[in-house]
Amino acid sequence: MNRNRPYDVRIFPDLASLSGSAAALIADLSRSAAVSRPAFTMAISGGSTPKRLYELFSSGPLRDAIPWAKVHLFWVDERCVPKNHPDSNYKLAFDTFLSRVALPESNIHCIAGELEAEKAAETYESDLRCFFRDASLPVFDLVLLGIGEDGHTASLFPGSGAVREKKRWAMPVYGGVPPLNRVTLTLPVLNNAARVLFLVASREKAGVVHEILEDDNPKAYPAGMVRPAHGLVAWYVDREAAGALTDVMMRKIKSVENKIA
Numbered sequence: 700m701n702r703n704r705p706y707d708v709r710i711f712p713d714l715a716s717l718s719g720s721a722a723a724l725i726a727d728l729s730r731s732a733a734v735s736r737p738a739f740t741m742a743i744s745g746g747s748t749p750k751r752l753y754e755l756f757s758s759g760p761l762r763d764a765i766p767w768a769k770v771h772l773f774w775v776d777e778r779c780v781p782k783n784h785p786d787s788n789y790k791l792a793f794d795t796f797l798s799r800v801a802l803p804e805s806n807i808h809c810i811a812g813e814l815e816a817e818k819a820a821e822t823y824e825s826d827l828r829c830f831f832r833d834a835s836l837p838v839f840d841l842v843l844l845g846i847g848e849d850g851h852t853a854s855l856f857p858g859s860g861a862v863r864e865k866k867r868w869a870m871p872v873y874g875g876v877p878p879l880n881r882v883t884l885t886l887p888v889l890n891n892a893a894r895v896l897f898l899v900a901s902r903e904k905a906g907v908v909h910e911i912l913e914d915d916n917p918k919a920y921p922a923g924m925v926r927p928a929h930g931l932v933a934w935y936v937d938r939e940a941a942g943a944l945t946d947v948m949m950r951k952i953k954s955v956e957n958k959i960a
């Protein structure tokens with residue numbers, strides 16, 4: 700664990716403002732990358748929290764602010780369902796922005812959820828190795844993560860063997876709600892990212908947010924194990940999910956958006 704680099708924690712009044720700030724950050728990062736590099740690599744999550752952010756990608760000014768031709772899009776996890784299934788993380792992205800922005804088809808690196816989990820994980824890992832040219836580990840410019848009430852992130856669930864994986868980049872897992880076969884990126888990959896952004900909303904997550912951010916991850920929640928050695932980790936948390944943070948912590952958080960009382 701990297702104890703030298705603290706989390707950058709920001710608290711927002713609601714999911715709309717949190718999503719707007721995340722979108723602005725992603726536009727800035729992708730534009731800076733596009734100036735000097737051939738690609739901006741981003742791995743995204745499923746779940747309900749990032750939906751607003753994804754909708755912003757394809758609406759108004761942001762659709763034109765992000766240099767889509769240079770964005771290479773990956774997924775942190777996927778459910779083993781067909782691409783048109785309501786539980787598909789690819790479908791979430793397709794419906795909210797992929798179908799509306801000028802992202803070249805060849806820049807979309809989705810997980811083949813229609814395959815059996817082991818095969819889908821192997822295929823995804825070989826796609827990643829091909830794209831990252833056999834680097835010892837990929838370095839994503841940005842990884843977008845969510846967190847469950849049980850402390851899972853991506854499809855890394857507490858107690859699952861996938862949390863201990865050291866070699867594989869992508870793994871099959873079974874679990875979650877609904878319990879399904881899934882494919883997830885592993886912690887060595889997440890912990891090699893240049894930047895990780897957690898998006899967290901709703902009061903149900905207040906307890907686990909407090910434990911990870913203030914108690915130093917006492918139960919070794921998978922989300923609390925994402926601490927890239929050379930990367931930045933930011934937590935964008937809405938007021939409800941920040942509801943169990945202590946006054947001491949709140950005073951330490953410099954960027955409390957819109958002066959939350």
Ligand code: 6PG
Pocket residue numbers: 744745746747748749775776777788844845846847851852853854
């Ligand atoms: C997924 C995820 C998962 C998600 C959390 C939070 O595909 O479901 O990648 O880790 O981010 O479960 O989900 P919510 O945003 O729905 O609370």
